[in-house]
Amino acid sequence: MSYDVAVIGGGISGLTTAFDLSQRGYKVVVLERQNHAGGNAFSERMGGFLMEHGPSTVNAQSPSAVALSKRLGLDQEQCDLGEGVKQRYLVGRGELQGIPVHPLGFLLSNYLSLPGRLRLMSEFAVPRYKGGGEETVEEFSTRRFGKEFTDKVIDPLVAGIYAGRASELSVAVGFPKLSGLEQKFGSIAVGLYKGYRQNLSMPSKRLFSWRDGIGTLPATLTAKLGGRVKTGVTVRKIRRRANGFDIEAGSDGTVRVKSVVIATQPHVAAVLMDGVNDTAAAAAGDIQAPPLAVVYLGYKRNQVDHPLDGLGFLAPENEDQYMSGSQFCSTMFPGRAPEGYVAVTGYFGGARAPELANASADDLTDFACEEFANLIGAKGKPAISRVRHWHRGLPQYNLGHQQRINDLLNADKRVPGLFLTGNYFSGPSVAVCASQAIATSQRVAMHLAKWDELGHAETEIQMVASESGL
Ligand SMILES: Cc1cc2nc3c(=O)[nH]c(=O)nc-3n(C[C@H](O)[C@H](O)[C@H](O)COP(=O)(O)OP(=O)(O)OC[C@H]3O[C@@H](n4cnc5c(N)ncnc54)[C@H](O)[C@@H]3O)c2cc1C
Incomplete structure (x- = not known):
């Protein structure tokens, strides 16, 4: 099969890039390894509970995210933070310390x-x-x-x-x-x-989600893209041709394209660019993404003492908690727990304690129950519990990251037609991924317009020039 563009990876970044390109009239295909698209953005309904396995909020002050929601007809599905979000909490001296949601909050509290x-x-x-x-x-x-x-x-x-x-x-x-x-x-x-x-x-206007959770975004993008999203397809290799690329997808065959966008996690991008763009491959390979685990617990309201009147809490490393933070999901947005129940999420691992994220689901649930008992007075067995392991969590923007990004952003200058997008460029948030994806789509469209205008000969000359280091 041949297309104008293949987008490798069907998370928010890849789907948004493909959607924008398809709206510009290009023939696009998204190749996604999992059986469903969305990547990190995955919402799961369990009875009246809704668990966010990855992101749970979108930055409402991002024009790109707001515009994308509107473009997809999702603005009517949006929900703002609930009225119950009144404080922010940090763990201090082993307890939750409430800090007013006010610019001077830290000066006014005793935290x-x-x-x-x-x-x-x-x-x-x-x-x-x-x-x-x-x-x-x-x-x-x-x-x-x-x-x-x-x-x-x-x-x-x-x-x-x-x-x-x-x-x-x-x-x-x-x-x-x-x-x-x-x-x-x-x-x-x-x-x-x-x-x-x-x-x-x-504050209530700063973050939003959709009624059925963040998974609404990839589900809608996938529905709009229709048959252009191929799931269960793992891309194994990219080969350069004179006028484009061949994408090898194992038993799914070879896809011939003019341009390719790699929208996977950085460690996969590193493998795919090996031999195609070694500078960018090395830069992507240097980005760490330590594992994360997410524990979701639902309790009857009367099992929990705390009013849960905030977004959740964060824990400083020197407090020696297992959880680095938590969200009070049923306070944040409507429809996250059935009537008479509450839902909370605990986050484990990351750069602070990568080995902890690899603990078994049972151990992580025990750790979460124990800490929620101490911090929010959660008593007894939760009505529901669910654990999600992310073996690769969020990319770390550690020292030297700017140089890595420069090497990656120049990928298409060294190899015309090869583009990268994802959560390791300008920020990991859904909103930033969407904004980065729209910018990537524009760059791809400019490349394709030049490709169509000048024909293949010019592109070949550029490729020979770049291969010879000119
Ligand atoms: C636990 C957690 C909580 C978060 N909370 C928030 C939040 O509240 N708000 C917020 O804004 N952000 C949050 N984030 C960050 C945000 O969710 C991510 O940064 C963003 O969703 C990443 O999207 P992406 O498309 O760039 O990458 P991914 O979602 O990682 O998508 C990459 C895709 O590439 C596919 N792929 C990989 N290899 C191949 C291959 N060889 N062939 C084909 N496909 C392949 C993968 O299967 C995956 O679907 C959170 C992230 C996590 C993990």
Whole structure:
């Protein structure tokens, strides 16, 4: 079979790229290894419970995510965070500490010691970074906000967003807005204050999902793409031809295309680019994605003491909890648990404790029950429990990541027609993946327009030139 474009990998990144390309009129095929598309984005209904195996929220302040939902006709299915989300919680001294959802929340609560709060308040007086080297999030945050805020707030935040460690993540690529605020305003507090005044928005409007969960997004993209999504197809090799590529998919045969988009996890991209684009293959192979495990528990409401009046909680590493964080799913969005029940999710592993994510489902459930008993007063056996192991979790934007990204983004300059997209470029969130995918589709479309305009001869000359290193 021949197509204009083959998209390898049918997660949010691959499906969105393919959808956008198909709407531009290109003949596209998505090749997905699993029996269903969606990748990390997978929602499962179990009676009246709804478990999110991967993502559970979408950033409502992302124009790309909001526009995609609308383009797919899903805006009517969207739901905002529930009214019950009133506080944020962090684990401190072995208990949940509520912090008001307010820009000054950390100064108003007792979660940080008085010296810690005074140090935080003096952030505006800390001089701009003048050093030349790349900083970790921990170095940046300790320099600007002090050690206590870094250990008790920033470290759990990094675990919550990246399943990573502040001592390893690069601030420039992991939190570019923070380092940008420092460079622009000389202070994060000043920059945030100016931004906050310009863009006041209620917390409940910052995140959204759909009535039937995040799985609605890949399910709708797949339905729109119809027969163009081939599941149960593992791509094993990409071969360059004079005018495009041959994609080898084992017993599923060879697919002939003008252009290819690799939208898999980075370790698979590394294998597929081996011998095709060795610089990009090496860069993708260097990106770590430590394992993660997700434990979902449903309880009768009267089994749990805590009001569950927040998104969930995050745990600093020095609190020695098994769980790095949790979500109060039935508070976040409607329809996540039947009437009279609540649902919570616990997250394990990541860069902090990769070996823990490989524990058995039974052990992980026991760990979760024990910690939920201590932290939210969950008593007795849960009505429902389910465990999801992700053997490759989220990509780590560790020191050196910017150079890796440069090598990867230039992939199509070295090998015209070969593109990469995914959660290891500009951020792991669903919203960023969607935005990155639309940008990738535009680049593919530009390549194909040139391909069609100039014909094959020009493309061949470019390929010979790039092969000879010109
Ligand atoms: C537990 C968890 C919680 C998260 N929570 C949130 C959240 O609340 N909000 C948020 O915004 N983000 C969240 N994220 C991040 C977000 O879900 C992911 O970054 C995003 O979904 C990744 O999408 P992707 O398409 O780039 O990659 P993936 O979803 O990994 O898709 C890659 C696809 O490629 C396929 N593939 C691999 N190899 C081959 C091959 N050889 N041939 C064919 N196909 C192949 C895979 O099967 C997979 O379907 C979470 C992630 C996890 C794991």
